[in-house]
Amino acid sequence: MKNENKERCSWATTDLYKEYHDKEWGNPVHDDDKLFEMLILEGMQAGLSWLTVLKKREAFKEAFDQFDCRKVALYDEAKIEELMKNEKIIRNRLKIKSAVINAQQFIKIQEEYGSFDSFIWSYVGNQPIYNHFNSEDELPARTPLSDKISKDLKKHGFKFVGSTIVYAYMQSVGIVSDHVKSCFLYKS
Numbered sequence: 741m742k743n744e745n746k747e748r749c750s751w752a753t754t755d756l757y758k759e760y761h762d763k764e765w766g767n768p769v770h771d772d773d774k775l776f777e778m779l780i781l782e783g784m785q786a787g788l789s790w791l792t793v794l795k796k797r798e799a800f801k802e803a804f805d806q807f808d809c810r811k812v813a814l815y816d817e818a819k820i821e822e823l824m825k826n827e828k829i830i831r832n833r834l835k836i837k838s839a840v841i842n843a844q845q846f847i848k849i850q851e852e853y854g855s856f857d858s859f860i861w862s863y864v865g866n867q868p869i870y871n872h873f874n875s876e877d878e879l880p881a882r883t884p885l886s887d888k889i890s891k892d893l894k895k896h897g898f899k900f901v902g903s904t905i906v907y908a909y910m911q912s913v914g915i916v917s918d919h920v921k922s923c924f925l926y927k928s
């Protein structure tokens with residue numbers, strides 16, 4: 741892997757984590773399809789390790805119609821039962837149902853704001869937040885901003901969008917960059 745000798749955030753220990761760290765985490769995302777994918781994956785991660793989700797990411801992509809929100813929004817009980825039998829994904833009924841609900845709400849946000857991107861990035865004036873932490877121990881699990889976004893998403897009917905999940909989402913789509921100062925991807 742390129743950048744193998746670079747110093748990274750300490751959690752980037754496996755090849756899968758390194759690839760995610762180097763190519764995605766903290767990079768601003770403005771594509772609604774990708775924003776939807778990460779919203780679903782972050783919800784699936786609740787209570788589990790992110791590595792578990794990354795290992796199952798391709799299976800999720802296949803099972804959830806390439807994270808096409810319009811298709812996922814139409815899933816019925818039969819489709820949910822089919823997903824519950826898929827051993828390649830995280831089989832949690834509440835999380836699967838929340839993906840369907842979140843797809844429906846995601847579409848409503850797109851209709852109201854023109855795109856989910858416009859909605860979610862408006863919280864930071866379309867500019868990523870670059871934090872300046874010395875170590876991962878300083879990283880918050882949530883912030884006043886993630887509290888606000890979480891509350892607003894819940895008002896819109898979203899599920900599995902607690903403040904901690906929302907903060908992880910903000911990191912995953914680059915709304916916030918928490919690369920520590922010693923990481924080669926840190927921006928001052």
